[in-house]
Amino acid sequence: xxxxxxxxxxxxxxxxxxxxxxxxxxxxxxxxxxxxxxxxxxxxxxxxxxxxxxxxxxxxxxxxxxxxxxxxxxxxxxxxxxxxxxxxxxxxxxxxxxxxxxxxxxxxxxxxxxxxxxxxxxxxxxxxxxxxxxxxxxxxxxxxxxxxxxxxxxxxxxxxxxxxxxxxxxxxxxxxxxxxxxxxxxxxxxxxxxxxxxxxxxxxxxxxxxxxxxxxxxxxxxxxxxxxxxxxxxxxxxxxxxxxxxxxxxxxxxxxxxxxxxxxxxxxxxxxxxxxxxxxxxxxxxxxxxxxxxxxxxxxxxxxxxxxxxxxxxxxxxxxxxxxxxxxxxxxxxxxxxxxxxxxxxxxxxxxxxxxxxxxxxxxxxxxxxxxxxxxxxxxxxxxxxxxxxxxxxxxxxxxxxxxxxxxxxxxxxxxxxxxxxxxxxxxxxxxxxxxxxxxxxxxxxxxxxxxxxxxxxxxxxxxxxxxxxxxxxxxxxxxxxxxxxxxxxxxx
Amino acid sequence: xxxxxxxxxxxxxxxxxxxxxxxxxxxxxxxxxxxxxxxxxxxxxxxxxxxxxxxxxxxxxxxxxxxxxxxxxxxxxxxxxxxxxxxxxxxxxxxxxxxxxxxxxxxxxxxxxxxxxxxxxxxxxxxxxxxxxxxxxxxxxxxxxxxxxxxxxxxxxxxxxxxxxxxxxxxxxxxxxxxxxxxxxxxxxxxxxxxxxxxxxxxxxxxxxxxxxxxxxxxxxxxxxxxxxxxxxxxxxxxxxxxxxxxxxxxxxxxxxxxxxxxxxxxxxxxxxxxxxxxxxxxxxxxxxxxxxxxxxxxxxxxxxxxxxxxxxxxxxxxxxxxxxxxxxxxxxxxxxxxxxxxxxxxxxxxxxxxxxxxxxxxxxxxxxxxxxxxxxxxxxxxxxxxxxxxxxxxxxxxxxxxxxx
Numbered sequence: 001x002x003x004x005x006x007x008x009x010x011x012x013x014x015x016x017x018x019x020x021x022x023x024x025x026x027x028x029x030x031x032x033x034x035x036x037x038x039x040x041x042x043x044x045x046x047x048x049x050x051x052x053x054x055x056x057x058x059x060x061x062x063x064x065x066x067x068x069x070x071x072x073x074x075x076x077x078x079x080x081x082x083x084x085x086x087x088x089x090x091x092x093x094x095x096x097x098x099x100x101x102x103x104x105x106x107x108x109x110x111x112x113x114x115x116x117x118x119x120x121x122x123x124x125x126x127x128x129x130x131x132x133x134x135x136x137x138x139x140x141x142x143x144x145x146x147x148x149x150x151x152x153x154x155x156x157x158x159x160x161x162x163x164x165x166x167x168x169x170x171x172x173x174x175x176x177x178x179x180x181x182x183x184x185x186x187x188x189x190x191x192x193x194x195x196x197x198x199x200x201x202x203x204x205x206x207x208x209x210x211x212x213x214x215x216x217x218x219x220x221x222x223x224x225x226x227x228x229x230x231x232x233x234x235x236x237x238x239x240x241x242x243x244x245x246x247x248x249x250x251x252x253x254x255x256x257x258x259x260x261x262x263x264x265x266x267x268x269x270x271x272x273x274x275x276x277x278x279x280x281x282x283x284x285x286x287x288x289x290x291x292x293x294x295x296x297x298x299x300x301x302x303x304x305x306x307x308x309x310x311x312x313x314x315x316x317x318x319x320x321x322x323x324x325x326x327x328x329x330x331x332x333x334x335x336x337x338x339x340x341x342x343x344x345x346x347x348x349x350x351x352x353x354x355x356x357x358x359x360x361x362x363x364x365x366x367x368x369x370x371x372x373x374x375x376x377x378x379x380x381x382x383x384x385x386x387x388x389x390x391x392x393x394x395x396x397x398x399x400x401x402x403x404x405x406x407x408x409x410x411x412x413x414x415x416x417x418x419x420x421x422x423x424x425x426x427x428x429x430x431x432x433x434x435x436x437x438x439x440x441x442x443x444x445x446x447x448x449x450x451x452x453x454x455x456x457x458x459x460x461x462x463x464x465x466x467x468x469x470x471x472x473x474x475x476x477x478x479x480x481x482x483x484x485x486x487x488x489x490x491x492x493x
Numbered sequence: 494x495x496x497x498x499x500x501x502x503x504x505x506x507x508x509x510x511x512x513x514x515x516x517x518x519x520x521x522x523x524x525x526x527x528x529x530x531x532x533x534x535x536x537x538x539x540x541x542x543x544x545x546x547x548x549x550x551x552x553x554x555x556x557x558x559x560x561x562x563x564x565x566x567x568x569x570x571x572x573x574x575x576x577x578x579x580x581x582x583x584x585x586x587x588x589x590x591x592x593x594x595x596x597x598x599x600x601x602x603x604x605x606x607x608x609x610x611x612x613x614x615x616x617x618x619x620x621x622x623x624x625x626x627x628x629x630x631x632x633x634x635x636x637x638x639x640x641x642x643x644x645x646x647x648x649x650x651x652x653x654x655x656x657x658x659x660x661x662x663x664x665x666x667x668x669x670x671x672x673x674x675x676x677x678x679x680x681x682x683x684x685x686x687x688x689x690x691x692x693x694x695x696x697x698x699x700x701x702x703x704x705x706x707x708x709x710x711x712x713x714x715x716x717x718x719x720x721x722x723x724x725x726x727x728x729x730x731x732x733x734x735x736x737x738x739x740x741x742x743x744x745x746x747x748x749x750x751x752x753x754x755x756x757x758x759x760x761x762x763x764x765x766x767x768x769x770x771x772x773x774x775x776x777x778x779x780x781x782x783x784x785x786x787x788x789x790x791x792x793x794x795x796x797x798x799x800x801x802x803x804x805x806x807x808x809x810x811x812x813x814x815x816x817x818x819x820x821x822x823x824x825x826x827x828x829x830x831x832x833x834x835x836x837x838x839x840x841x842x843x844x845x846x847x848x849x850x851x852x853x854x855x856x857x858x859x860x861x862x863x864x865x866x867x868x869x870x871x872x873x874x875x876x877x878x879x880x881x882x883x884x885x886x887x888x889x890x891x892x893x894x895x896x897x898x899x
Contacts, residue, residue: 112696112794114817136700157645164642170649171620184872191792192848193612193819194656196867197877197895199619202652206645223702246554252577252673292702292749295742351641353555383643384555420639421646431646438646439636446635447648449883453876465647478513478631478886 001048001429001463004094008074009051015074016052019096022064027102029053038097041082041089042144043430045346045400050077050091057102059177059185059215066213067183069096075459076181078209080121080152083144085347086428088156088208088464098213100151106130107216113191115174116221120151120214124158127219136221139166142424143332151214157206159424161257161331164382165290166222168424170205175218178204178211181455191218203450208426209461211454225290228256229300230327233307234281234314238262238377239358241283244310245381246354248287251306253299256290258382259331262361265338265376265389266330272337275330278314285381286331288324334378335389342374342391346403350414351423354384363413364388371406373399385423386414412437427465435467444468449475494537500544502626502634502665509663509889510632512538518892521659523563523598527605529591531658531894532865533857542600545665548572556642557623558671562600562664569599573671581672582618583609585773590786590854600664606656609773610707610735613699613816619655621670627654627662630885640668653880659891661884675737679747680707680760680768684727688712688814689797691732694754695817696794698734701753703746707735707769708817715778715813721768723758732757735769775822778813783827785834785855791848793818802842807835827856836863843867866895 008015016030029035035049056062069076075095082089091097103119109130110116116127116138124145127138141160142148148158153169154176166172175189188201195201204211235241241260248255261269261277261284270277277284285307289299300317307315318324330337338345352360361377368375376389388410392403411421415437422431435444444466451458452472462469497519499505512519517537522528524543546563553576560569566584573579584602588594608617624638637650654661686694691710698705709732716724716731724731734754736746747759760768771777779786791799796818804810809826825835834855843850849867852860869877878898881888888898 110794111700112693113792114696114699134700135702157649159643159645167616167620168643168645170652171616180872180876186872186876187870188873190847192790193816194606194617194790194849196849196851197869197873198661198880199606199652199656200873200876200880202619202649202655205652206649211648223700226702249556249673250554250576252676254673291704291738292742292745294745295739298739298741351639351643353552353557353641355552355555380643384641385643419641420644423641423643424645426645427647435647438639442633443635443637444647446629446633446884447637447650450648450650450653450880453879453883476883476886 001092002469004092008094012051015072018068019052019054019065022068023054023056023061027055027057029055038079038082038091038099041084041087043085043087043090043428046087046090046429048091048093050097051094053097053099055099055102059179062179062213062215063183063185065096065098066179066181069459070181070183070457073457073459075462077461078155078213080149080155081123081147083148083152084156084426084428085349086422086426086430088426088428090429092463100149103151103215110191114221115191115218117216117218118150120154120217121149124148124150124153131221132224135224137224138172138219139222140169140172150217150219154205154214154217155207155209156426161259161380164258165254165256170202172220173201173205173217174220176201176204176214177216179213179215181460186212189218208428208465210451210464211460225256227293227296228288228290228324229296230318230324231287231300231303232277232316232327233285233287233312234278235283235285236281236311236313238283238361240310241285242354242357242381244285244307244312247306247310248303249382251302253302255287255382257286257288259286260284260379260381261331261334262377264374265334265378268337268341268376269330269334272340273330273333275326277330281313286327331378338376338389338391343393343395346390346392346407348386348388348390348407348410349422349425350411350419351383351385352414352417352419354381356417356419360386360413360417364410367406367409371402373403373406380423383423384419408434429464432465433467435465445475452476497538497540498544499540499542502628505540505542505628505663505665506632506634508540509628509630512889513630513632513887518889521663521891523600524565524596526588526593526595526597527591527601529593530605530853532896533861534891534893536892540663542663549666553578556671557640557668559640559666559668560599561666562598564599565596566599566602567596577674578671579674580621580669581611581615582621583611583773584618585609586770587775589774589776599667603655603664603667604657604659610709610769610815613708613819614704614706619652622651622655622667623670624668625651625654625664626666627664629662630887630889634665638668642670658894660881660894661890663890676739677743678735678737678762678765679743680765681734681747681750681754681757682724682727682760683732683755683757685729686732687730688800691730692794692796692814692818694732695734698750698754699817701750703736703750704738705734705750706737707733709733709772710814711778712813714811718778719768719771720777721760721764721771723760723764724768727758733768735765772815778822779824780811785825785827785830786853787823787839788851788853789821789823789839789843789848790819791821791843791846795846796821799842799846803839806838832859834859834863840867864896
């Protein structure tokens with residue numbers, strides 16, 4: 001992280017006092033012991049208590065905090081529930097942690113306009129709970145959905161197992177209210193479709209808390225599919241499972257969910273949950289088909305036929321809602337299940353073109369030998385999003401470093417085969433230094449100039465996403481070459 | 494003024510650098526079918542990217558297609574049809590509406606972020622761009638996003654590029670997500686509903702679990718102009734809902750939807766295709782003569798009151814609804830609309846209803862004096878100007894296309 005600013009640290013008492021004037025009572029936390037609660041997010045390998053934590057309750061307070069911080073050049077790190085897996089909410093030693101947890105109300109359920117307006121601290125599942133009595137739900141379902149907040153989902157553009165069919169956060173958020181670092185309230189989108197001007201809403205979603213603080217979110221809600229059925233299909237190779245997935249999609253079927261688990265992940269999940277997973281396969285494919293009964297029946301038969309054609313070693317279709325949930329229980333508990341067989345694990349999040357799955361897993365096997373660490377794989381198969389879980393023991397000297405190195409190598413491999421560093425967890429602090437494997441300096445400078453348009457002093461969540469801190473004045477400079485540039489080989493009329 | 498016709502990204506970068514050095518400006522075109530959309534521009538040069546054409550890569554099973562911006566949409570659609578896939582956002586054909594000829598291109602559709610009736614279910618062009626490379630106003634070739642369907646690495650520049658009307662960068666290559674073509678489609682038509690009855694019916698249909706993928710309402714005047722006889726012969730308004738998917742599913746859902754909203758007429762697959770392309774194209778429903786055309790995006794439930802307010806002030810107003818009321822196509826007699834194209838009446842009404850209005854068809858002089866796109870609030874305008882400056886500080890690319898100024 002950037003070196004803490006000693007001058008700011010020296011003014012800590014004064015800063016705390018000023019913040020207390022804005023957010024009275026218990027809304028400002030400066031006691032060292034209490035600040036420990038905020039020292040990390042879901043990426044627990046990194047820990048840093050903030051200089052001070054502020055828990056505002058109103059947008060007006062957020063405005064005042066931002067104005068104060070901008071005027072006094074104090075850094076701000078926004079935080080929702082702190083479930084980020086990439087260190088997006090990791091505090092700064094010389095920064096204010098702006099915890100939005102008290103913004104926890106649903107403001108409006110508007111069925112006629114198919115949307116819900118919520119404060120950013122409402123949990124992802126809280127939105128569905130508010131509308132499920134009406135047969136509606138909010139589609140993106142990151143696995144942390146019990147805890148993670150909609151504001152955090154906006155910051156990270158969170159996905160989930162259903163996003164191949166129903167989209168990521170960005171496809172399901174239609175409006176936000178945000179506060180800029182200067183303390184301006186800006187509304188982007190709303191209950192209507194599209195918006196005039198640039199799609200700044202689209203830019204805010206997935207901006208990892210670096211462009212503004214979200215104070216209100218309007219999301220699209222959808223009718224809940226009337227039925228769903230899950231298939232458990234075993235394969236003797238992961239490639240076989242991958243080919244089956246390609247044929248399902250190539251055959252025109254977009255399942256509600258489609259997951260692959262490799263042998264180690266299946267074994268761990270089965271031992272934990274007893275979902276009835278076949279233990280004699282190298283890869284287990286879970287396909288969920290949702291919709292009306294006629295559609296589910298029809299597609300189930302089609303997927304069964306495709307699976308058979310690809311030499312599935314077993315194929316079971318859920319016969320009841322309880323069984324469907326049981327099939328998923330194993331997958332959903334894959335991370336904690338792996339946690340039972342290894343003291344620690346490190347979860348990666350690259351995306352690859354699906355056709356490369358065989359090659360990538362093969363090379364990962366070789367890396368296992370080289371790094372002396374094992375990997376269990378779960379895989380959002382429909383969209384090629386890999387979650388290799390690297391097993392290690394933090395108590396053994398050097399293992400964490402090796403795990404991190406192993407993870408970096410996996411992500412480099414993802415990029416090399418035409419994929420990307422992160423499918424849904426975000427760059428944060430974790431993958432920051434790998435950004436140059438995907439982007440060159442010009443690409444990164446262009447991204448940073450966008451940051452400058454929102455936050456010219458780099459006060460919002462600095463140190464995340466980009467390998468280097470932003471120098472706005474320098475980046476904005478235009479070098480016009482003296483004399484006229486010629487391009488003699490071009491036709492001109 | 495010169496016409497620049499680059500054949501690759503490097504040449505575009507050189508040309509932009511040259512234009513910057515000269516202190517000149519550029520209009521970016523390919524097929525040129527949307528030149529009349531937006532504010533008219535007077536630039537020193539025209540950058541025609543038509544030669545950057547071709548499908549670079551198409552992996553049907555990965556749902557990914559990469560093409561150059563000048564690739565005609567018709568060719569992309571033909572390529573996709575071979576694998577029974579489509580652009581799910583259903584880019585509409587506005588050539589007749591805008592009085593344009595020529596080929597629509599991928600770059601144009603993305604630059605203008607267009608979407609058809611499936612918007613209510615599938616989203617817009619912006620929801621399908623996975624990655625791109627482009628030349629910014631510094632004359633640099635840069636890229637963002639990727640070639641896979643799930644990616645959150647870095648800021649989502651794809652959203653920004655969509656709908657920027659070429660004012661931030663000139664695209665040189667685009668990767669989009671494609672989707673399977675629904676096996677079949679059917680449309681349910683209810684006749685004779687008043688606007689304020691029809692819009693709640695559409696909302697009800699969209700909230701039902703029957704996966705409605707098109708929700709439009711045509712008052713009698715518009716319905717009568719349809720070439721699809723079932724719609725036109727209803728002697729009154731037509732409220733229309735589309736269902737798409739596997740055959741057994743569509744059969745079931747059609748009956749189920751009818752039991753929810755009432756039984757009407759049905760359009761078969763061919764009629765469904767013909768009808769919804771009319772809805773996307775707008776022009777088939779317009780009155781003859783000199784018309785001003787507005788595209789209104791209000792909060793959907795407010796749609797009937799929006800048209801009611803406008804009608805009380807402008808007698809020549811004709812309109813129809815798409816997107817369950819979230820889109821209103823409004824046409825006005827030019828004379829009655831006056832020199833501001835009716836903006837003084839239309840804009841406040843839509844704004845009150847929570848939404849925005851775009852002036853799509855009007856003479857050039859009017860589009861130069863009346864803001865084509867909804868004017869931005871002061872704070873948003875400043876932010877927008879800073880964003881533009883981060884991509885194109887000299888205002889070289891499509892200056893003034895979206896709003897007055899560089």
